[in-house]
Structure formats: C-alpha cells, structure tokens
Amino acid sequence: MKLLSxxxxxxxxxxxxxxxxxxxxxxxxxxxxxxxNALGIDRQVVPALIWLSGxxxxxxxxxxxxGAQRKASELGLALITPDTSPRGDDxxxxxxxxxxxxxxxxxxLDALREPWTTHYRMNSFLVDELFSLLSAxxxxxxxxxxLSGHSMGGHGALVLGLRQPECFLSISAVSPxxxxxxxxxxxxxxxxxxxxxxxxxxxWRQWDTVALLEDGHRRSESLLVDVGLADPYLEEQLRPEDLxxxxxxNGQPLDLVLHxxxxxxxxxxxxxxxxxxxxxxxxxxxxx
Amino acid sequence: MKLLSxxxxxxxxxxxxxxxxxxxxxxxxxxxxxxxNALGIDRQVVPALIWLSGxxxxxxxxxxxxGAQRKASELGLALITPDTSPRGDDxxxxxxxxxxxxxxxxxxLDALREPWTTHYRMNSFLVDELFSLLSAxxxxxxxxxxLSGHSMGGHGALVLGLRQPECFLSISAVSPxxxxxxxxxxxxxxxxxxxxxxxxxxxWRQWDTVALLEDGHRRSESLLVDVGLADPYLEEQLRPEDLxxxxxxNGQPLDLVLHxxxxxxxxxxxxxxxxxxxxxxxxxxxxx
Numbered sequence: 001m002k003l004l005s006x007x008x009x010x011x012x013x014x015x016x017x018x019x020x021x022x023x024x025x026x027x028x029x030x031x032x033x034x035x036x037n038a039l040g041i042d043r044q045v046v047p048a049l050i051w052l053s054g055x056x057x058x059x060x061x062x063x064x065x066x067g068a069q070r071k072a073s074e075l076g077l078a079l080i081t082p083d084t085s086p087r088g089d090d091x092x093x094x095x096x097x098x099x100x101x102x103x104x105x106x107x108x109l110d111a112l113r114e115p116w117t118t119h120y121r122m123n124s125f126l127v128d129e130l131f132s133l134l135s136a137x138x139x140x141x142x143x144x145x146x147l148s149g150h151s152m153g154g155h156g157a158l159v160l161g162l163r164q165p166e167c168f169l170s171i172s173a174v175s176p177x178x179x180x181x182x183x184x185x186x187x188x189x190x191x192x193x194x195x196x197x198x199x200x201x202x203x204w205r206q207w208d209t210v211a212l213l214e215d216g217h218r219r220s221e222s223l224l225v226d227v228g229l230a231d232p233y234l235e236e237q238l239r240p241e242d243l244x245x246x247x248x249x250n251g252q253p254l255d256l257v258l259h260x261x262x263x264x265x266x267x268x269x270x271x272x273x274x275x276x277x278x279x280x281x282x283x284x285x286x287x288x
Numbered sequence: 289m290k291l292l293s294x295x296x297x298x299x300x301x302x303x304x305x306x307x308x309x310x311x312x313x314x315x316x317x318x319x320x321x322x323x324x325n326a327l328g329i330d331r332q333v334v335p336a337l338i339w340l341s342g343x344x345x346x347x348x349x350x351x352x353x354x355g356a357q358r359k360a361s362e363l364g365l366a367l368i369t370p371d372t373s374p375r376g377d378d379x380x381x382x383x384x385x386x387x388x389x390x391x392x393x394x395x396x397l398d399a400l401r402e403p404w405t406t407h408y409r410m411n412s413f414l415v416d417e418l419f420s421l422l423s424a425x426x427x428x429x430x431x432x433x434x435l436s437g438h439s440m441g442g443h444g445a446l447v448l449g450l451r452q453p454e455c456f457l458s459i460s461a462v463s464p465x466x467x468x469x470x471x472x473x474x475x476x477x478x479x480x481x482x483x484x485x486x487x488x489x490x491x492w493r494q495w496d497t498v499a500l501l502e503d504g505h506r507r508s509e510s511l512l513v514d515v516g517l518a519d520p521y522l523e524e525q526l527r528p529e530d531l532x533x534x535x536x537x538n539g540q541p542l543d544l545v546l547h548x549x550x551x552x553x554x555x556x557x558x559x560x561x562x563x564x565x566x567x568x569x570x571x572x573x574x575x576x
Contacts, residue, residue: 007550007551007553007555007556008516008518008547008549008550008551008555008556008559009555009556009558009559010558010559011559014555064352064353064554065352065353067355067358067558069555069558070355070558070559070562228296230296259296261296262296263295263296265295266352267295267296267297267302267357268295268296268297270297270298270355270357270358271296271297271298271299271358274358
C-alpha cells in the first residue's frame with residue numbers, strides 16, 4: 001500500500017492509499033481514516049467501519065462529503081472507503097458510456113461473464129485481499145469490522161453482510177438498492193456481470209439482498225437501513241418495501257426507517273452518519 | 289433570488305440560489321442553509337453565519353465539505369455561503385490563467401483599477417446587496433450576523449469585520465491570509481485590483497487586516513483565528529505572526545491558536561467548524 005496523501009483531521013489522520021490489487025488486476029485507491037487513538041507511540045489497534053459508496057463515486061466521496069470523521073474520532077473507530085469499481089484504461093466499462101455500469105459501478109460482486117471476470121471482482125477484493133492488507137499494514141482489527149454504504153454501496157453492504165456474516169459484526173445501509181434483480185440499475189449490471197440467460201438467474205440470487213433472505217441467509221442482529229421518502233429513485237430502483245417484506249417473511253431483524261423529505265444525496269448520508277456510526281460502535285462495544 | 293436546488297439536511301434545508309447582482313454586474317450563486325426552526329408554519333427568524341471561502345472555491349465548497357450543517361441545525365443558525373468572485377465569460381480574470389487571482393479569487397474588496405471595477409465588488413455585493421436580499425426573501429435576521437471564512441475568505445472576514453464592525457456581531461477565521469500586502473498572493477491581487485503605484489498603497493491599507501489594525505480599526509470582542517502548523521502556506525502567505533503582533537500592539541483582543549499537524553485543507557476547516565459555530569452562537573446569545 002503506497003501512501004498518496006495524509007491530512008490531520010479531527011485529531012486523527014485522513015489518508016489515501018494506492019495499491020495494486022491481485023483480485024482486481026488493477027491499481028485501486030482506498031481511503032483510511034485513523035482516529036487519534038490509533039496514532040502515536042501509545043497507539044491501539046482499533047475496529048473499523050468499511051463504507052461502500054454508490055454509483056459514480058470513487059474512494060473520495062464519503063471522505064469529503066459524509067462528515068464521518070468527527071464521530072469516528074470521538075468513537076475511536078477507523079473508516080475504510082474503497083473505490084466503487086476496478087479502474088484503468090484496460091478495464092472494460094459500459095459499452096454506451098453510461099454512468100450506471102462499469103467504471104464507478106462495480107456492484108461489489110465477482111463477475112462470471114466475459115469480458116468482466118478479469119477485473120470485476122470487488123467482493124473478493126474486499127473480503128480476501130483488502131482486509132488482510134489493512135490488518136498487516138495498519139493498526140486495524142479485522143475481527144471487529146462493520147460494513148455500511150450508500151445506494152449501490154448499501155446493496156454491497158447488505159449482500160456481503162448476508163453472504164459472509166462471519167466477516168462483519170454489524171451491517172447498515174443508507175438508501176440501498178435493496179432488490180437489484182427487480183430494478184433497472186441492478187438488472188443491467190447483473191446482465192453484464194453475471195449473464196442474462198435463464199440459467200444465470202441462480203447467480204443473480206447470490207448477489208441480491210431480497211433473494212439471499214428468501215434463500216435462507218440471515219444475520220442474528222438487526223440490519224439498520226435508512227431511506228429518504230423524497231428520493232427520486234425510491235420506488236423504481238431502491239425498493240425498500242421489497243426488503244421490508246423479505247425480512248419480515250424470513251425472520252431477519254430489520255430496523256428500516258423512512259425519512260420524510262430526504263433525497264438521495266450526500267446531504268442525506270451526512271444527516272444519517274452519526275446514527276450509523278453509533279450502530280456499528282455498539283456492536284463493537286465501543287459504546288453501550 | 290432564484291432557487292436552483294434544495295436538499296433536506298439535518299432536518300433543515302440546504303438551498304442554492306442564483307441571483308443577478310447589481311454590484312457584481314453578473315449572475316452569482318449563493319448557498320443558504322436554513323436550520324429546522326427557520327422552516328415550516330412555526331418558523332422563526334434566525335441569525336446567520338456568513339462563510340467566505342478561499343482561492344479557487346465556489347459557493348459549494350463549504351456546503352459540501354465543511355460539515356457545518358449538523359452543528360448549525362443544532363444551534364438554530366443559518367449558513368450563508370457566497371461565491372468567491374464574480375463569474376461569467378464577460379468577467380475578466382487572471383491574464384495568465386493562474387488560479388490565485390480573478391475567477392474564484394475576488395479578495396472580497398471593491399476594485400479601483402480597470403478592467404476590474406465593473407465586476408470585482410465583492411465587498412459591496414455582500415454588505416450592500418446580499419444581506420438585504422437575504423432579509424427580504426428569507427427568515428434571516430441580518431442584525432444578528434457572524435462572519436467567518438477560510439484562507440482568502442478568512443482575510444475577507446477579518447477585513448470586512450474591521451471595516452464595518454456594526455454589520456457583524458462576531459468575526460472568526462480559519463487559516464486567513466492575515467497580511468495580504470506582505471505576501472505574494474495578496475500583492476498580486478492588490479496590484480491588479482487596487483493598483484501598483486506608490487499612491488495605491490493607501491488603498492491597499494484599507495483592505496489589509498494588519499494595516500487596518502495599525503490604522504486604528506478595532507472590534508471590541510475577540511477575533512477567533514485558527515491556523516494549522518503544517519500548512520504549506522503558513523509563513524509566506526498567511527503570516528499569522530504579523531496578525532498576532534498587530535493585534536497586541538494595537539489593543540485588538542485576539543484568540544489565535546496554532547494547531548499542530550493540521551494543513552490548509554478542508555479537513556482542517558471541518559475539524560475547526562464546531563468551534564467557530566459556537567463562537568458565533570455565543571455572540572448571538574444562542575448559547576452561553
């Protein structure tokens with residue numbers, strides 16, 4: 001991991017690293033916020049929240065716009081902000097140049113269809129590669145990780161948290177794409193990355209929150225999910241009602257709150273951030 | 289004032305307005321954050337903090353990166369974030385295309401030299417035009433205004449606060465250009481906007497914090513100024529030591545704090561924001 005920049009921030013440090021990922025077959029950037037107690041001579045190994053960003057975002061959006069560092073500093077919690085897709089001139093992207101698939105839109109899964117399999121492996125990058133790098137090079141306790149994200153990143157948080165429950169103490173999401181198999185964004189991305197034949201439907205189910213719940217995946221603790229009622233993507237793309245029904249019918253504890261007046265922007269993310277950080281900090285036993 | 293966008297944010301609203309300014313002879317954008325108590329049927333008229341941004345910024349930098357809305361919501365304080373210069377194809381800018389003068393770098397003064405006098409009137413825009421628009425169209429009490437800013441905007445806050453003490457209850461600055469007549473950024477801008485002849489020096493003194501203090505301008509309350517010791521512009525451009533001496537020698541109360549490890553970025557601004565909002569809220573009697 002090569003350090004690109006570091007800024008003192010709320011007595012901690014906001015860093016940006018660059019690394020050559022084997023899983024992604026590309027260079028990728030990742031933001032790391034270390035709280036003050038993870039720095040200096042008396043530094044401690046601290047738990048971390050992994051934050052997955054949404055469509056069109058990079059590793060920088062949450063770093064610059066979520067305001068999460070203040071509360072993370074107070075709680076003694078690191079923040080890890082990966083990029084949202086593989087990057088580079090040799091990484092294929094949306095054939096029509098649209099923003100809802102390809103670069104900036106990797107959907108946190110491992111692709112099964114060409115030409116995407118070489119690079120589009122964000123799930124394996126996160127779980128099999130990034131976490132061990134973090135624990136080897138930084139004072140981060142990968143046995144105490146929370147996972148959250150926004151929009152496509154909320155989808156990633158819910159899916160990874162249901163698929164690999166042992167990797168994370170707690171899961172939350174802001175405005176997640178909760179049922180990608182049933183919405184235009186998700187159907188487009190899954191068709192490219194997983195295939196669009198009837199046989200590919202089985203693969204789709206392995207990367208879809210609603211389908212995972214229907215198929216018996218479960219977390220023992222409650223999922224925290226916040227959605228804005230003025231979100232222009234609410235009904236067509238996010239489908240929180242599908243999540244509510246799937247959780248209720250399959251015994252998954254869910255704390256789904258619909259917030260009047262809020263939209264899909266980082267102004268909503270920032271407004272919800274303390275609540276999410278505290279949700280994870282409770283699971284990490286940083287607060288009661 | 290034409291509303292360009294509005295987002296629910298910490299139970300208040302982050303708005304962006306566009307207006308045709310007579311003083312600037314141009315269109316200009318301004319951000320307005322209204323806290324929850326300034327909205328709805330029972331809305332109150334609230335005090336406001338005017339935040340002046342630094343070189344290269346627009347009205348959006350502080351809105352997206354300072355994280356100020358959370359505390360402003362809690363305090364019941366509006367935030368006003370003007371642009372940093374006049375804008376438009378007909379507005380002259382740096383003849384060599386540099387970023388330290390012209391568009392994005394208006395220095396919050398009224399130009400005296402051609403071709404700048406038609407548009408470069410940020411001081412008069414703020415004091416004679418914007419505040420009356422805000423009070424006419426929004427639930428903002430312009431008799432209870434605080435003024436703060438970052439870098440060039442810190443210079444603007446200190447200068448406007450000393451020149452027109454009756455307009456503002458309180459003044460603060462993060463990493464201000466404290467002695468523009470004595471630093472490369474300021475000398476360049478003042479040469480363009482005010483002239484570079486020996487006779488122009490008298491005009492320079494009217495827009496320079498150190499010179500204003502030397503010439504008898506004073507505020508009764510203390511100025512709050514935070515500067516980072518890892519700021520790459522510290523000694524050459526910001527010159528906080530000149531400010532400390534001028535304040536001490538001329539009886540201006542000053543709370544100047546130098547912060548170990550912090551640089552010139554918005555990570556420092558965000559880290560200082562609560563402290564500045566509380567400084568102004570005390571002057572407005574929102575808190576004790």
